[in-house]
Amino acid sequence: MSVIVKFYLVNSLFYLVFLAVMFIVLNRLITGPVSFGAPLIFILLIPVIIVVAAFFLAHKFTGSAFHAVPPIIITIFILLIPRGVRFVKKNYIPADFEELVCVYDEYYNAKGKTIAGIKDGLFKYYVRDTGILHHEAVWSKGVIDGYSVFYYPDGQKEMEGNLTPIKDLPVFFEDRVYRCGKWLFYNKDGSLRDTRIYDENGILISSDACRLYQKKEGENLYRIYELKTMLPFTGKITREAVIDDKDDYPYHTTAEIRDGYMEGPWEEFSSFDGLVLVSRGNAKSGYLDGEYTSYYEDGQIEEKAFFVMGKFDGEYKAFYQNGNLQCSIFFKDRHRQGLAQWFYENGNLETEIEYDNSGNIINERNFDKNGNMISNKD
Incomplete structure (x- = not known):
């Protein structure tokens, strides 16, 4: 057996171990803690050791470190996978799915069982800052799929029912789910507020407390239906609940509705x-048209x-809760034009x-909180 063949056999064994370790690392980065609970820094040290070993073996068996370059390139590629996953999550989640998703891991500490880094069984989610139980969810083979219960801060049930994963999404969209079947919603005193039924695609089909249903029909266009008949609603409503597929608490609307579309002045509570x-x-005709103010x-x-x-x-302005201006942007022909500014809360x-x-951007300048310029890009 030639020296180079021996080198590649030994090096292949090293990289099999490396790939196994990286699988665990990816699961930790994407889905949560690994089952054996090792600190991430120690897990990351193993690939580093393997890379160094690859150069050593290449030099020892072949007299040249050149043969270690291809595996090192593969290593770098694999190490960049988590960043790519996060980029895809941020920029390429299908718009239709955004209407139905619920995301948990960014805001809550999760406690439950993992098998080889894959979540399975009941998980409890606690608010990261306070440690208060926020909800419980059942996982199956790395995705949320089962009965879930959400709680008010005082421990009373807020809502409960089945969550099911959105179909045809890659595995790293593990926490993208929608409601299905029967859901119960409670008031803060524990009394039943509403019973709703969702179909297998997360679409609301009935509600005991709401008679009007709002459905998105285009960009910034919604139509209001009678939930029982799914026929477009016509009439005047005053602070009446209008619900959609993802609402926990429906907004109450005052408006005139014609063939399902709002016409004229409206208010939302x-x-x-x-x-x-x-x-x-x-x-x-259902579109926002004229002045708009939110509070x-x-x-x-x-x-x-x-x-x-x-x-x-025209001009769009957003404000912080203390009344200070957050941003000012001018729009014309659907484009930002002229000078746009963003401000710190101070x-x-x-x-x-x-x-x-x-x-198109002509110039961009960025400042720190004390007013000092930190970048100027032409």
């Missing part, structure tokens, strides 16, 4: 803790904008971008 005005504006729960303005048939037109300028008439 949150129902989480009493009815609180959250937005008002004007509609034309924080304390009544402070959150956003001010102007729309033409569902598209931003009022200091954070980012300033100049756009041409087609929405």
Whole structure:
């Protein structure tokens, strides 16, 4: 057996171990803690050791480290996979799925059983900052699939029912789920607030507490139906609940509805803790058309904008809850134009971008919280 053949046989064994380790690392980065609970830094040291060993073996058996280069390139590629996964999650989740998804791991500490890094069985999720139980979910072979219970901060049940994974998504979208079957929703005092039924695709088909159903029919276009008949609704409503597939607490709307589309002035109220005005504006054939204002729960303005048939037109402003300006952007012909500014909560300028008439960036400047410029890009 030649020296080079021996080298590749030994090196292949090293890389089989490496791939197994990287599988565990990927599962830790994407799905949570590995089953044996080893610190991530020690797991990452193993691939480093293997890479060094590859150079050593290449030099010892062949007299040249060149033969270790191909495996090293493969190593770098594999190490970049987690970053690629996060990039895909952030930028390429299908828009239709975003209407139905629920995401948990970013905000909660999860406790449960893993097998080779794959979640399986009952997991309990605790709010990261407070340690309060937020919800329980059943996992099966790395995806949420089973009965789930959500809780109010005081421990009372808020809602419960089955969650099922969205079909035809890659494995790393493990926490992308929708409701199916019967769901129960409770008030803070423990009394039953609503019973809803969802079909196998997560579409709401009945609700004991709501008679009107809102369905997205295009970009910034929604249509209101009578839930029992699924026929477009016509009439005037005053602070009436209008529900969609993903609502926990339906918004209550005051508006005139014609063939399912809002026409004229409208107002929308949150129902989480009493009815609180959250937005008002004007509609034309279902599209936002005219002035629009949204509010924080304390009544402070959150956003001010102007729309033409569902598209931003003119100046858009967003505000922090303390009243300070968060950003100011001018829109024309669906594009950002002119000077746009973003501010820190303390009022200091954070980012300033100049756009041409087609929405292309001409210049960008960034500042720290004390007002010092940290970058200037032409």
